[in-house]
Amino acid sequence: MHAHAAPLVLPAVRFAGVVRHFGAVRAVDGVDLAIAPGEFFAMLGPSGSGKTTCLRLIAGFEQPDDGHIEIFGETVEGLPPYRRAVNTVFQDYALFPHLSVGENVAYGLRVRGIGRADRDRMAREALAMVKLSGMETRRPAQLSGGQRQRVALARALVVRPKVLLLDEPLGALDLKLREEMQSELKGLQRALGLTFVFVTHDQSEALSMADRVAVFNEGRIVQVGPPEEVYERPATRFVARFVGSANVLEAREALALGAPARPSSLRPEKIVLLAPGAPVPEGAALVEARVTDVSYQGPVRRVSAVTGEGLALTAAVPATASGVMAGATVRLAVPAGAVRPMGGEQ
Numbered sequence: 001m002h003a004h005a006a007p008l009v010l011p012a013v014r015f016a017g018v019v020r021h022f023g024a025v026r027a028v029d030g031v032d033l034a035i036a037p038g039e040f041f042a043m044l045g046p047s048g049s050g051k052t053t054c055l056r057l058i059a060g061f062e063q064p065d066d067g068h069i070e071i072f073g074e075t076v077e078g079l080p081p082y083r084r085a086v087n088t089v090f091q092d093y094a095l096f097p098h099l100s101v102g103e104n105v106a107y108g109l110r111v112r113g114i115g116r117a118d119r120d121r122m123a124r125e126a127l128a129m130v131k132l133s134g135m136e137t138r139r140p141a142q143l144s145g146g147q148r149q150r151v152a153l154a155r156a157l158v159v160r161p162k163v164l165l166l167d168e169p170l171g172a173l174d175l176k177l178r179e180e181m182q183s184e185l186k187g188l189q190r191a192l193g194l195t196f197v198f199v200t201h202d203q204s205e206a207l208s209m210a211d212r213v214a215v216f217n218e219g220r221i222v223q224v225g226p227p228e229e230v231y232e233r234p235a236t237r238f239v240a241r242f243v244g245s246a247n248v249l250e251a252r253e254a255l256a257l258g259a260p261a262r263p264s265s266l267r268p269e270k271i272v273l274l275a276p277g278a279p280v281p282e283g284a285a286l287v288e289a290r291v292t293d294v295s296y297q298g299p300v301r302r303v304s305a306v307t308g309e310g311l312a313l314t315a316a317v318p319a320t321a322s323g324v325m326a327g328a329t330v331r332l333a334v335p336a337g338a339v340r341p342m343g344g345e346q
C-alpha cells in the first residue's frame, strides 16, 4: 500500500510498527498489519514466534512498547479490554466450573448490566448458534471437550464483539472433532460476518480455514497472503519449510533443475516419480537419485533421495508406487515452473 493512499475500507484491526518486549525477549518486533472487516485471519507460526502476544495486544491484555494499534479506526492504546469491541476464546476455555452452561454464557451480559429476561434470551440464542440448545442447566464438568469449546464460543459471541480473537481454540480436541469444529467455526464466521483472528501453529488448520494467513517467525510477520499464495509461493526459506515442508534449493541447485539461479522452493508433491522406461514429461528436468528414506503416510509416501551431485530432495509420491525403497535408484521429474524463486532471507 502507498503511504499516501487512503485504504478503501477501515481495517477491523491495524498494527503500525508494533513492538512488545519482555526484558531481552523481543516477543513482537515491529509488526504491521491490516485485517479487513469480515476477514478470517490466521496467525501461524512456531511456539514463541509472537502470535499470542499479538492477540493479547489486540485484546488489551498487553500494551505495546512502541507502535500503534487501531480497532475499526479507534486508537486503543490505554483502552482496557472490556472497552474494546473484541472478545477472546481461550485455548483452555476458562469456563466457570460452579456456574451452569447458561450462566457461563450470560456472564458477560450480567457484568454489562443487561436485565434477566434479555440475558436469558441472548444466551439461548448464542447456545443455539453453537448447537447446544437445551444444555443450559448443565455444569461444564458434565460436558465433553468439544461441547465445552462450544460454550466458550457462545460466551464470547453473546456480547456481540466486532472482532473475535481465538487462541488455539481447537488445540485440546482430537483430530476428528478438530476437523468438524474447523468447518463449523468457518461456517459460523461466514454466517455472522464477523472478523475472526485465529492463532494456530498448525499449518493445515491455517490453510484450510483462513482467508489470509500471516506467518510469524521470531516476533515478525515474514509473509502474509491468501493460503494458496503462502503455500505456492513461499517468500522465504522459513515459510517454505514451516508451511508444508518444501525442499529449499540454493541458486546453483535451482539452475541445475533448469530454473533461474535464485534460492527457490520446490513442493514435494510437484516432483513426479517416473516408472522405469517412462518418458520424461515435456519441459521437465530429469533427476536420477538414490533413495535414502521412505516414509508411508497413507495416501502418499514421502521419499527422500540424493543425486550423484549431492542434491537432496524429498518427493511425495502416490503410496501405490512400487519399487521405492531405501537404496533403490529412482528417476524423478521436476516439472517446469515447479521451482519457485524466493525473495527474502529470513
Ligand SMILES: Nc1ncnc2c1ncn2[C@@H]1O[C@H](COP(=O)(O)OP(=O)(O)OP(=O)(O)O)[C@@H](O)[C@H]1O
Residues within 6 Å of the ligand: 022, 025, 026, 027, 028, 045, 046, 047, 048, 049, 050, 051, 052, 053, 054, 201
Ligand atoms: N508475560 C511474559 N513475560 C515474559 N516473556 C513472555 C511473556 N509472554 C510471552 N513471552 C515470550 O515472548 C515470546 C513470544 O511468546 P508468544 O506467546 O507470543 O508466542 P506464540 O507464538 O504465541 O507461542 P505459542 O504457540 O507457544 O503460544 C516467547 O519467547 C515468550 O516466552
